[in-house]
Amino acid sequence: MYKYDAIDRQLVNERVEQFRDQVSRWQSGEMTNDEFRPLRLQNGLYVQRHAPMFRIAVPYGMLSSAQMRKLAFIAQKYDRGYGHFTTRHNLQLNWPKIEDVPDMLAHLSEVEMHAIQTSGNCIRNVTTDPFAGVAADEIIDPRPLAEILRQWSTFHPEFAFLPRKFKIAISGTEEDRAVTWFHDIGLHLKVVEGQIGFTVIVGGGLGRTPIRGQIVREFLPWQDILSYCEAILRVYNRFGRRDNAYKARIKILVQALGAEEFTRLVEAEWVHGKGGPATLTQAEYDRVAAHFTAPAYETLGAGEPPAERAFARWVERNTHAHKVPGYTAVTLSLKKHGIAPGDITSEQMDLVADLADQYSFGELRVSHEQNIILADVKQSDLYEVWQKAKAAGLATPNIGLLTGIICCPGGDFCDLANAKSIPIANAIQARFDDLDYLFDIGEIDLNISGCMNACGHHHVGHIGVLGVDKNNDEFYQVTLGGRQGNEAKLGKVIGPSFAADEMPDVVEKIIKVYLESRHDDERFLDTFDRIGIDPFKNRVYEGRAHGKAKAAQKEAV
Amino acid sequence: MAQLIKNGAVAVDTWKTLNINEGETPENIALPEGDIIFPLAVWQARKAEIVSCHKRIGLLLKPEERVEDIAADLDYFIVIAIDFPKFVDGRGYSTASLLRQRYKYQGELRAVGDVLHDQLFYMQRVGFDSYALNDGKNLTYAIAAGFSPFGDAYQASTSQPQPHFRRRA
Numbered sequence: 001m002y003k004y005d006a007i008d009r010q011l012v013n014e015r016v017e018q019f020r021d022q023v024s025r026w027q028s029g030e031m032t033n034d035e036f037r038p039l040r041l042q043n044g045l046y047v048q049r050h051a052p053m054f055r056i057a058v059p060y061g062m063l064s065s066a067q068m069r070k071l072a073f074i075a076q077k078y079d080r081g082y083g084h085f086t087t088r089h090n091l092q093l094n095w096p097k098i099e100d101v102p103d104m105l106a107h108l109s110e111v112e113m114h115a116i117q118t119s120g121n122c123i124r125n126v127t128t129d130p131f132a133g134v135a136a137d138e139i140i141d142p143r144p145l146a147e148i149l150r151q152w153s154t155f156h157p158e159f160a161f162l163p164r165k166f167k168i169a170i171s172g173t174e175e176d177r178a179v180t181w182f183h184d185i186g187l188h189l190k191v192v193e194g195q196i197g198f199t200v201i202v203g204g205g206l207g208r209t210p211i212r213g214q215i216v217r218e219f220l221p222w223q224d225i226l227s228y229c230e231a232i233l234r235v236y237n238r239f240g241r242r243d244n245a246y247k248a249r250i251k252i253l254v255q256a257l258g259a260e261e262f263t264r265l266v267e268a269e270w271v272h273g274k275g276g277p278a279t280l281t282q283a284e285y286d287r288v289a290a291h292f293t294a295p296a297y298e299t300l301g302a303g304e305p306p307a308e309r310a311f312a313r314w315v316e317r318n319t320h321a322h323k324v325p326g327y328t329a330v331t332l333s334l335k336k337h338g339i340a341p342g343d344i345t346s347e348q349m350d351l352v353a354d355l356a357d358q359y360s361f362g363e364l365r366v367s368h369e370q371n372i373i374l375a376d377v378k379q380s381d382l383y384e385v386w387q388k389a390k391a392a393g394l395a396t397p398n399i400g401l402l403t404g405i406i407c408c409p410g411g412d413f414c415d416l417a418n419a420k421s422i423p424i425a426n427a428i429q430a431r432f433d434d435l436d437y438l439f440d441i442g443e444i445d446l447n448i449s450g451c452m453n454a455c456g457h458h459h460v461g462h463i464g465v466l467g468v469d470k471n472n473d474e475f476y477q478v479t480l481g482g483r484q485g486n487e488a489k490l491g492k493v494i495g496p497s498f499a500a501d502e503m504p505d506v507v508e509k510i511i512k513v514y515l516e517s518r519h520d521d522e523r524f525l526d527t528f529d530r531i532g533i534d535p536f537k538n539r540v541y542e543g544r545a546h547g548k549a550k551a552a553q554k555e556a557v
Numbered sequence: 558m559a560q561l562i563k564n565g566a567v568a569v570d571t572w573k574t575l576n577i578n579e580g581e582t583p584e585n586i587a588l589p590e591g592d593i594i595f596p597l598a599v600w601q602a603r604k605a606e607i608v609s610c611h612k613r614i615g616l617l618l619k620p621e622e623r624v625e626d627i628a629a630d631l632d633y634f635i636v637i638a639i640d641f642p643k644f645v646d647g648r649g650y651s652t653a654s655l656l657r658q659r660y661k662y663q664g665e666l667r668a669v670g671d672v673l674h675d676q677l678f679y680m681q682r683v684g685f686d687s688y689a690l691n692d693g694k695n696l697t698y699a700i701a702a703g704f705s706p707f708g709d710a711y712q713a714s715t716s717q718p719q720p721h722f723r724r725r726a
Contacts, residue, residue, distance in 0.1 A: 157682035161644070237647055238652075
């Protein structure tokens with residue numbers, strides 16, 4: 001993985017001192033709260049419900065074992081001994097003290113980590129596929145360009161005060177696993193006539209106004225990635241709306257201008273930057289790419305896995321095809337039933353670091369599904385890895401299944417939330433705790449967001465759950481049929497929202513309709529696409545009072 | 558009164574900005590003597606008149622005003638002031654980059670409005686060379702530390718036209 005050189009180290013160290021100075025000027029009153037807010041946000045520091053929330057960047061999801069141990073140490077020393085992995089490869093700590101943050105940043109810098117631009121109206125952490133470099137269907141490893149984008153976006157002087165936040169995702173596989181259709185910029189690496197480049201997608205996003213992105217360029221040579229992103233960002237910085245934060249994302253600008261006019265503006269801007277100093281050189285690409293060469297794989301035959309049923313189940317759900325024979329990628333589930341999805345304790349972080357050292361070349365990945373991945377495990381080691389992971393509560397075989405829920409921190413922690421999300425996830429996990437049943441239901445993505453900011457990516461869940469506020473009560477709106485990947489689309493709202501205690505029943509009814517209607521080998525999504533939303537709607541609202549009847553019922557209570 | 562920083566030191570400001578008050582229009586406003594920074598609308602309405610009676614001319618650009626509209630006039634201006642009504646409004650950074658990099662503006666480029674210590678570094682990099690720091694802020698400390706929180710940068714910018722990767726040995 002990427003190792004800092006002199007400039008990377010210098011900038012991160014200088015950032016620590018800059019922030020220490022900013023905190024001290026804020027504490028002395030020299031800087032107002034309003035002046036401090038954007039500065040602390042660009043260091044990942046929010047002021048939240050109970051305490052500040054601190055968000056640490058895990059650029060494109062890559063971590064070394066030493067970095068993971070440092071995260072464990074920081075969570076232990078400055079927080080409550082656990083952290084939460086988000087849907088954008090970041091780690092959030094929910095209980096730090098603002099005055100400790102400069103020291104936390106200093107600890108992070110020792111292991112080449114930071115919290116730069118993990119929040120605020122700037123270019124955020126670049127995200128990619130957690131299986132980058134090992135995926136069997138990979139065309140090109142996206143990580144060198146992700147690192148080049150990280151450097152370019154770090155302290156870019158022109159784009160530090162954008163109309164709103166700006167997120168870039170990059171994918172190098174046939175099947176998009178980086179949600180590129182729903183980012184401000186989505187980059188699909190591809191090879192056309194022997195030349196490496198990207199399809200450039202702009203203006204996607206979830207949140208309050210979910211919109212699938214639009215292609216602004218079918219093919220952009222890789223050398224032009226920085227100058228082209230600068231053109232897009234400049235058009236956005238100049239013309240994006242600043243009068244209303246809810247209409248300030250680039251997706252709104254693309255919609256307002258139309259994709260064609262937006263593209264024309266970007267191309268007209270790019271004429272000036274094209275071929276200029278920002279054009280990437282082969283030497284720079286090679287320098288960065290040299291950090292992402294394949295580890296020292298051994299030549300291995302196929303192993304004979306033990307026949308133990310529980311192990312076989314884990315292998316079925318939690319391992320992934322690897323491009324090198326005899327190796328496999330393992331997902332350590334942070335979705336144990338009853339635990340907040342994505343949460344991990346310091347002890348677990350240490351254990352995971354040990355597993356990485358022993359079985360996976362000392363490297364780890366964080367996925368946008370909020371799990372941890374050991375990318376390079378020998379198949380012959382799987383049984384041992386499983387036993388150790390299981391002992392630490394990290395081997396729930398539910399990846400891609402109903403209880404492997406993607407979930408934001410919700411109203412228990414987050415100031416923005418309209419409703420709690422973790423208790424809903426836990427209640428659904430409790431209802432579907434039977435593994436035979438869970439496996440029979442099969443592949444299904446359930447995503448929960450506590451508000452329309454959509455940190456739980458509910459729009460692209462096969463079943464999406466959105467917390468809404470109705471007269472100060474928490475309710476949940478359900479969508480069906482959303483999906484990520486190449487055919488990414490938004491789920492459809494099934495109907496009026498539900499109270500929290502109804503949610504396990506609602507999900508169970510949806511599942512029942514699927515089980516009763518499915519053809520052999522149909523996944524939930526296949527059945528949904530075939531029969532449509534109505535059978536689900538009818539079942540879920542069967543016998544439920546609507547409109548006046550419901551009002552009358554309320555009166556009676 | 559804002560405090561002017563120029564060439565890394567406190568500077569005396571000889572320029573006055575013309576404000577269009579109620580009842581005045583760009584067409585009818587009186588044009589004062591001296592070093593005046595004119596709003597874009599006044600410049601556009603009264604260009605010939607301003608040029609005939611002012612040797613030294615300044616221009617004020619608001620965030621939404623487009624550089625492209627005055628690209629042909631740049632030789633007239635000794636100073637261009639770019640307004641930051643709120644420091645979180647980042648449009649002025651693009652305006653400055655365009656003026657310096659695309660239109661090769663060589664005169665003084667001044668940041669005015671909500672100008673604070675922690676933005677000076679970015680402002681300098683996009684091409685500002687004078688700064689009207691908010692009144693009440695620590696001028697000495699801004700000059701000593703505000704321009705140098707970082708010793709280098711990755712990107713190409715006005716102050717460093719080569720990105721770091723092209724400067725590697």
